[in-house]
Amino acid sequence: MDEKGGGHMSRPRFRRHFLWDTVQPRFLCLSLCYVVVVIVAVSAALFVPLMLELNHLPLSSVEAQRVAEQFELLHSRFWPVVVVVSLLLIVHGVFFSHRIAGPLYRFRRIFQSVASGDLTVRTSIRKSDYLHVEAQCLGEMVNxxxxxxxxxxxxxxxxxxxxxxxxxxxxxxxxxxxxxxxxxxxxxxxxxxxxxEPFQTDSQPVEPTPATLPTAAGF
CATH class of the missing domain: 1.20.58 (Methane Monooxygenase Hydroxylase; Chain G, domain 1)
Structure with missing residues (x-):
């Protein structure tokens, strides 16, 4: 189906890279939590010692001014780097997680098709995606x-x-x-x-009984 207009193209493209009803949102949220933890730990390691040192010095002393200048310098350099790196990690996380969530979404559609009786589904995924071994196994199962x-x-x-x-x-x-x-x-x-015989629908397999067919004497 052709897409016309800039507004109509951006939404499908966003949907292709971000699948709400898959594992992708949870993966990104978990990754974001890790990033926040790292930022808090690094910022605490950098700023807490300076804050403690500044707290024990007279505010009018030269040493306090030096510590305050170091504190301001770290603030001016640390947070812009944190923002840029966080944005890069988020963008990378979206593309990375989509390479896993995309095949999983495809597998779910295949499962639904097989459950409905359609065995003509294609099990191929994109070359840039992960889970190629799983896709091959799924294709072998369907075949x-x-x-x-x-x-x-x-x-x-x-x-x-x-x-x-x-x-x-x-x-x-x-x-x-x-x-x-x-x-x-x-x-x-x-x-x-x-x-x-290869199909098993019961956890306790039952020995198959031969079917009884009519003989000539029964006619």
């Missing part, structure tokens, strides 16, 4: 599911004409043909059961 379900669908499709031929043979009273179609149907059901 394996697609292959297994494809075999189940193929066996299920084979059963429909076999049932029709079995019904037609039973209607004609052709017992020999009924027995042949029954054997073919039994083989297809066994193949279908084998294709479904």
């Amino acid at each position: 394996a599911l697609r292959e297994k379900i494809g075999r189940i669908e193929a066996h299920h499709a084979d059963m429909t004409p076999q049932l029709e031929r079995l019904k037609a043979a039973a209607a004609r009273g052709a017992l020999r043909e009924v027995e042949q179609e029954t054997e073919r149907l039994r083989a297809t059901v066994e193949q279908l059961a084998q294709a479904m």
